[in-house]
Amino acid sequence: MSLARAVNPNENETSTAAETVVMVQGLSKVFKDFWGRPKAHAVNNVSFQVRRGEVFGLLGPNGSGKSTTVKLLLGLLNPTRGHIEVFGRSTRHVATKRRIGYLPEESYLYRYMDSAETLDFFGSLFNLSSDERQQRIEQLLEMVGLDKVRRRTVGEFSKGMQRRIGLAQALINDPDLVILDEPTSGLDPIGCREVKDLIVELARRGKTVILSSHLLADVEDVCDRVVIYYGGKIQAMGSLKELLSTPDRLRITMPVLERETLEKVLAMIRADLGRKLPETAAQESVVVDSPSQNLESYFLDIVKKARSSAEETSGAVSGGTVARYLRSEDSERVQAKDRILERLASSKESAPETPVPEKKGEAPAALSEDASQKLSALLPKTPLQASTEQAASGETSPASLQSEERRENLKKAGEKLSDLLGNKGNK
Amino acid sequence: MKQILAIAKLTLKAAFRFKIVALLSLFLVVSVTALPLLIKDDGTARGFIQILLTYSMGLTVTTLGLATLWLSCGILARDIEDCRIQLMVVKPVARWKIWMGKWLGILILNAMLLGGVGMVIYGLLEYRGGRLNEDQKFVLENEVFVARGSAKEAAIDLTETVEEIFQDRMRQSSLQDVDHAQLKKQIFEMLKHQFQLVPQGMMREWDIPLGVNPAKLRDKPLYLRTKFIAMSHNSTFDDTRTFPMFWEVGPMDSPQSWRVVMPMTPNVFHEIEVPPNLLDENGHLQVRFINNQNETFYFDVNEGMEVLYREGGFLANYLKGLLILFCWLALLAAIGLSASSFLSFPVASFFAVSVLILGLSTGTMSQVIEEGGITGVDHETGKVEERGVIDHISVFFFKELKKLTEVVLDFSPVELLSEGRTVTWWMVCKAIVQIVILVGGVFVALGVYCFSKRELALPSGGQG
Numbered sequence: 001m002s003l004a005r006a007v008n009p010n011e012n013e014t015s016t017a018a019e020t021v022v023m024v025q026g027l028s029k030v031f032k033d034f035w036g037r038p039k040a041h042a043v044n045n046v047s048f049q050v051r052r053g054e055v056f057g058l059l060g061p062n063g064s065g066k067s068t069t070v071k072l073l074l075g076l077l078n079p080t081r082g083h084i085e086v087f088g089r090s091t092r093h094v095a096t097k098r099r100i101g102y103l104p105e106e107s108y109l110y111r112y113m114d115s116a117e118t119l120d121f122f123g124s125l126f127n128l129s130s131d132e133r134q135q136r137i138e139q140l141l142e143m144v145g146l147d148k149v150r151r152r153t154v155g156e157f158s159k160g161m162q163r164r165i166g167l168a169q170a171l172i173n174d175p176d177l178v179i180l181d182e183p184t185s186g187l188d189p190i191g192c193r194e195v196k197d198l199i200v201e202l203a204r205r206g207k208t209v210i211l212s213s214h215l216l217a218d219v220e221d222v223c224d225r226v227v228i229y230y231g232g233k234i235q236a237m238g239s240l241k242e243l244l245s246t247p248d249r250l251r252i253t254m255p256v257l258e259r260e261t262l263e264k265v266l267a268m269i270r271a272d273l274g275r276k277l278p279e280t281a282a283q284e285s286v287v288v289d290s291p292s293q294n295l296e297s298y299f300l301d302i303v304k305k306a307r308s309s310a311e312e313t314s315g316a317v318s319g320g321t322v323a324r325y326l327r328s329e330d331s332e333r334v335q336a337k338d339r340i341l342e343r344l345a346s347s348k349e350s351a352p353e354t355p356v357p358e359k360k361g362e363a364p365a366a367l368s369e370d371a372s373q374k375l376s377a378l379l380p381k382t383p384l385q386a387s388t389e390q391a392a393s394g395e396t397s398p399a400s401l402q403s404e405e406r407r408e409n410l411k412k413a414g415e416k417l418s419d420l421l422g423n424k425g426n427k
Numbered sequence: 428m429k430q431i432l433a434i435a436k437l438t439l440k441a442a443f444r445f446k447i448v449a450l451l452s453l454f455l456v457v458s459v460t461a462l463p464l465l466i467k468d469d470g471t472a473r474g475f476i477q478i479l480l481t482y483s484m485g486l487t488v489t490t491l492g493l494a495t496l497w498l499s500c501g502i503l504a505r506d507i508e509d510c511r512i513q514l515m516v517v518k519p520v521a522r523w524k525i526w527m528g529k530w531l532g533i534l535i536l537n538a539m540l541l542g543g544v545g546m547v548i549y550g551l552l553e554y555r556g557g558r559l560n561e562d563q564k565f566v567l568e569n570e571v572f573v574a575r576g577s578a579k580e581a582a583i584d585l586t587e588t589v590e591e592i593f594q595d596r597m598r599q600s601s602l603q604d605v606d607h608a609q610l611k612k613q614i615f616e617m618l619k620h621q622f623q624l625v626p627q628g629m630m631r632e633w634d635i636p637l638g639v640n641p642a643k644l645r646d647k648p649l650y651l652r653t654k655f656i657a658m659s660h661n662s663t664f665d666d667t668r669t670f671p672m673f674w675e676v677g678p679m680d681s682p683q684s685w686r687v688v689m690p691m692t693p694n695v696f697h698e699i700e701v702p703p704n705l706l707d708e709n710g711h712l713q714v715r716f717i718n719n720q721n722e723t724f725y726f727d728v729n730e731g732m733e734v735l736y737r738e739g740g741f742l743a744n745y746l747k748g749l750l751i752l753f754c755w756l757a758l759l760a761a762i763g764l765s766a767s768s769f770l771s772f773p774v775a776s777f778f779a780v781s782v783l784i785l786g787l788s789t790g791t792m793s794q795v796i797e798e799g800g801i802t803g804v805d806h807e808t809g810k811v812e813e814r815g816v817i818d819h820i821s822v823f824f825f826k827e828l829k830k831l832t833e834v835v836l837d838f839s840p841v842e843l844l845s846e847g848r849t850v851t852w853w854m855v856c857k858a859i860v861q862i863v864i865l866v867g868g869v870f871v872a873l874g875v876y877c878f879s880k881r882e883l884a885l886p887s888g889g890q891g
Contacts, residue, residue, distance in 0.1 A: 031886060040886075074517045076884035098519040108510045110437065112444040124433035125518040169514070 020088075021177055021208045022050040022073060027082035029068050029232075042068040044232040045082070050210060052176075055203045057219040058212040060229030066212040067105055069229075070181050073210070074102055086177065098126060101175030105182045105212075107162035111155030115146050115165050118154060119172055126173045133172075139323035140168040143198075145191075159186035167195065174325050178202055181212045196222050201322050220244075253291065262288075430520045431528040438502055438532025448536065451494055455544045458490070459483045459551065472563040476552060476571050477845040483548045484841045488752050491540055495756050496779045499533050499763025503878070504772035512883055522879045526764065530871070533760040538753060545749045549742070569648065570698060574744035574849040575735040577652075578637045578712075583622060583728065589614045623731065624658075625716060625724045632679075633714045633732045641706045649701040650735040651676070651714060656725040657693040668692070670722065675715040677705040693724075698735070738849045747850040748840035754862040758835065759783070761867045765874030769881060786832050792825040834861045 029043040043065040050056040058066040071077045072084060075091035089096045109118055116137055123133035141147040144164035149157075154165060163186050170178060180199070184192040199209050199222045213219050219226055220240060228236040236243060257265070266286065273282035442448050466478050503526075506512040515525055556567050592614050593607070625631040637644070657670060672691045677684035685705060691697050706712055712734050718724055726732060762782055766775035798804050800811035800818025811818050838858050843850050 071513075071884040074513075076513055076516065077882050094519050094521050096519075097517060100517065102514070102517045104510070104513060106510065108514045110441070110511060112441060113437075117440075121433060121437055122514070122518065125430055125515065125520050127429055127519075173518075 019052040020049050021052050021054075021086065022048075022056075022210065023083075023085040024048050024069075024073070025083045027069070027072060027084060028080050029065075029072060029077060030080045041232050043072065046227075046229075046232075046234050047082075048227055048234065048237060050208055052208055053203060053206045054225060055199055055209045055211060055223045057223035057226035058210065058229060059214070059216070059219050059226050060235075061214055064214075064229035065232040066214075066229055067181055068232075070102075070179055070210070070212050073179060074100070098173065099176040101170035101173060101178045103163075103166050103170040103178075103180045103183055105185065107154070107157075107159070107166055109154045109162065109166060109169070112153055114151050114153050115141055115168075116150045118165060119168055122169045123172045128173070136172055136174075136323065136325060139325065140171060143323045143326075144168045145194075160188055160191055163187050164191065167198075171323065171326060175207065177208045177210070179210045179212075182214070183211065184213070184215060184218050192218070198322060198326075202326065205326065431524050431531060434515070434520075434525055434528025435532035435535060438529055439536055441502065442498065442532075442536050447494070447498065448540065451490070451540055452543060455487055455490055455540070456547055458486055459544060459548055462486065463551070463555070472556075472559045473566050473571060476556060476567060479555065480548070480552060480571075480845045481841055483551070484748075484752070484844070487541070487544050487548070488755065488841075491537060491544075491756055492759050492783070495533060495537060495759045496763045496783065497776060498536075499529075499760045500767045500775040500779055501772055502529050502533065502767075503764055504767035504770070504775050507767075507881075507883060508771060510884070516883055523875045526768070526871075526875045526878050530760055530764055533764070534753075534757055537756045537760065541749055541753055541756065545745070549745060569700070569737070569847075570650070571845065571847045572741040573737055573847045574739040574741060575650070575847050576637075576639065576738040576849050578635050578734045578736070580633045580635050580728075580732065583619070585615055585618050585622075588618060592618075619728065623725055623728055625718045625726065627718055627721055627723060630715055630717045631726060632716075635712045635714065635732070635734050637706065637710050637712060637734060637736060639710060639736070641708070641710045644703070644706065644736055646703045647737050648703050649705070649712065651699040651701055652696055652733040652735055653691075653699070654696045654727070654730050655691070655693055656727075658723045658725055670720055670724075673717045673719055674699065675717065676701050676712065678707050678713060679715075696730075735848070741847075744850050745844060747852070747855050748844045750855050751838050751840040751850065751858045754858045755835070757863050758867045758870070761870040761874065765870040765877070768874040769877035785828065786835065789829060789832055789836065792829045792832070795825045796822055796829065831866065835866050837861065 025047050027043055027046045028041070030038045031040045031042055033039045046065070046069065048056075058069060060066050068077065072079055073086060073091060075097075084091050086093075087096050087099060110121075113121065119137045119140060120133055123136060128136070138147070141150055144167055146161060146164055146168070149161070154162060157165065163183070167180075167183065170180070178199075180195075183195050183199075187195060196218065199211065202209055203222075203224075209222075211219065211223060223240060225239045226237070226243065227234045266288070269286055270282055273285060276282075277285065462482055463475075463479055466475075466482055503512075506515075512525070516522060552572070556564065556572060559567065589611055593611050596610070596614075651674070655672075657668065669690045669692050671688050673686070673688050675684055675686045683705065685702050687699070689697070689699055701712075714732060714734070716724075716726070759779075763775070763779045766778040766782075770778055795801055798811055799822060800814050801821045802815060802818055803811055803813065805812050838854060840850055840854075
């Protein structure tokens with residue numbers, strides 16, 4: 001279910017002109033006690049708009065008003081002040097709810113029903129025909145990795161499995177607006193990645209996603225725009241690009257260059273900077289490093305290997321493909337292409353397993369040992385590197401020392417993860 | 428409708444999977460089966476079967492009634508408190524449909540339980556009845572396992588006589604200051620009392636129109652259901668002795684008239700089997716009582732004489748009786764759901780049980796209305812002498828509540844079944860309209876309104 005997101009250079013222009021799906025204006029919610037006295041100002045004068053096809057994040061610490069905003073959007077609470085429109089209608093308008101899917105922050109499912117029954121029940125609330133329900137149930141259960149445990153009641157599920165079935169029920173109606181409250185809460189890293197991929201896929205299909213979370217990585221990975229809540233108020237709002245970019249810095253990522261080429265490039269850069277900055281500052285402001293793989297990518301890689309040797313698990317298995325009815329045409333094409341590539345790749349037994357950056361927010365792959373050595377030689381040595389070099393024997397370079405140390409650490413982490421996954425034999 | 432049915436199905440699933448149905452069914456079947464071992468009857472097979480029927484159905488209705496209240500309070504309140512309702516209301520289903528779906532689910536559950544236990548009771552009655560001797564079977568089949576219609580004498584019209592006596596009194600004495608309406612009422616009561624008395628050596632005749640084609644009752648026995656009070660010489664009631672009562676049934680002076688002397692005790696109902704084919708050409712039955720005792724007998728206009736005749740079989744009658752019981756359960760479900768629409772589960776349960784107790788306190792209501800209040804009742808007069816605001820409010824409240832209660836409790840299917848009387852379709856329709864549509868409708872409207880307005884995601888679990 002790994003999906004790369006297409007970059008649209010005209011994204012801003014198109015989204016500005018796009019249909020407003022959610023319009024919130026001057027929204028306030030005051031919780032009152034039995035006697036009508038104000039108890040808590042959960043949301044205070046909040047205004048924002050969400051446009052079609054956007055992944056919009058509500059970000060904030062616990063108790064900041066994110067979930068209350070979500071509940072106001074869904075008509076589960078009445079605003080004390082302000083105005084909300086969803087698809088141009090009141091939040092209480094019944095027919096509009098046909099276009100909305102909602103995953104609450106907790107599992108609010110019926111514990112005595114199994115997965116298939118749960119989806120069948122919610123499907124029938126959308127007046128879906130029996131055949132349609134069955135088709136979607138099959139696809140959704142496969143998508144969330146619960147098709148093998150479809151007859152186990154929800155009460156017997158782990159928290160992660162409950163999140164998965166909760167997500168499936170939110171998508172049973174192929175909604176135009178998906179509201180997800182802490183969707184990755186309780187999920188393992190694989191589940192988190194799948195949910196995030198799914199969100200991206202939904203957005204690609206023109207669906208609007210509102211994501212409420214306090215997990216910064218989730219929001220950063222998938223959201224186009226975010227509002228940051230604190231104390232019921234919006235503290236910041238805008239696209240991630242606007243909020244996170246540092247315009248006075250530049251980062252270039254590329255394949256490893258020959259030493260001579262790199263020297264030339266660095267000399268040019270330093271010469272250019274030397275005209276504006278003192279020499280020392282010009283030297284220090286240029287940093288060349290090999291980006292490291294982040295833990296999520298590394299974990300997913302380890303699990304992928306472990307899964308290929310492990311036969312069974314009593315819990316949820318990794319989800320399959322996105323349900324057919326939720327997939328976009330682009331995605332179908334991408335998947336078809338992926339399958340061809342997979343076939344080609346599988347024919348080469350010794351194909352290197354180099355992690356490839358799949359989407360934004362994910363770090364590029366690690367450099368080879370040789371490339372690291374080249375880079376180290378080009379860059380001025382840091383005091384730490386210098387001392388390490390002095391301490392080491394003349395035969396071992398600092399870069400290779402670092403690389404070996406890193407490899408050792410990664411190996412240890414890999415063993416730990418394999419143990420956790422019960423694949424000791426896979427060390 | 429699909430959505431309502433889906434929610435009803437969900438409610439049923441909950442009841443089955445939490446083993447509520449299994450437990451209730453087991454309890455009811457065991458209770459109903461074990462009941463005959465515990466009950467005391469009058470020694471006759473007829474009495475035993477009547478008591479068995481009354482107790483079994485009473486137990487079933489009480490158990491199912493309380494279970495319905497508990498379940499209906501819990502099924503919605505728990506969903507709200509545990510936030511499960513949030514996932515339902517964010518779907519394109521109107522809140523009234525959710526409410527009605529829950530109600531329908533409880534109704535289907537009640538129908539299943541009542542139907543199941545009803546069939547067990549019916550089977551037990553048939554089994555018990557089948558083991559009796561032929562004479563007892565005959566009595567049962569004609570007096571209990573039957574649907575009998577009933578007819579009474581037309582209401583007496585004393586208006587003209589009252590007016591004549593009133594005018595006569597007015598001429599005789601100056602009664603200008605007297606309340607005329609009150610005086611007429613007193614004259615009416617006096618005449619009515621005299622009309623109900625049968626002194627020594629006198630005869631009382633009842634001309635009872637059966638209202639059915641006499642051909643339909645050809646060769647079928649009729650039953651006189653009568654009750655009297657013996658008034659001894661010192662004008663006190665005496666119900667310890669047995670009197671040989673002389674009855675004549677059939678057209679006056681007809682050779683076909685049937686005569687019988689029956690030993691009877693006062694103050695209890697007696698049924699006298701009358702041979703067939705004694706109706707006149709208009710379908711009327713004349714019944715005469717000749718008082719040849721040294722006593723005066725009192726026959727109440729309402730309860731003194733009634734003719735019962737076979738209309739149909741017991742099973743259909745029994746099912747109609749169950750339908751009326753089901754109407755009561757439907758109302759209880761509406762009360763429970765209505766309470767849980769705006770209250771938490773414990774408070775809703777308390778509220779619903781309070782409503783039930785209040786509704787069944789008709790005796791207390793009548794007493795308060797009669798005494799004119801609830802404070803400072805004078806023990807000698809039995810009235811509240813100085814009525815305050817509270818008394819006025821309580822009397823008004825209880826009067827209205829009594830009217831409402833009477834609309835609901837104006838049916839006695841168990842009593843009718845045990846007496847082998849017909850539960851008419853009219854009664855069933857009336858029960859549906861009065862209990863379910865009118866009174867139940869008030870609770871449904873209240874519940875749906877509160878549920879529709881309620882904020883379902885409040886931090887305290889949604890209690891408004």
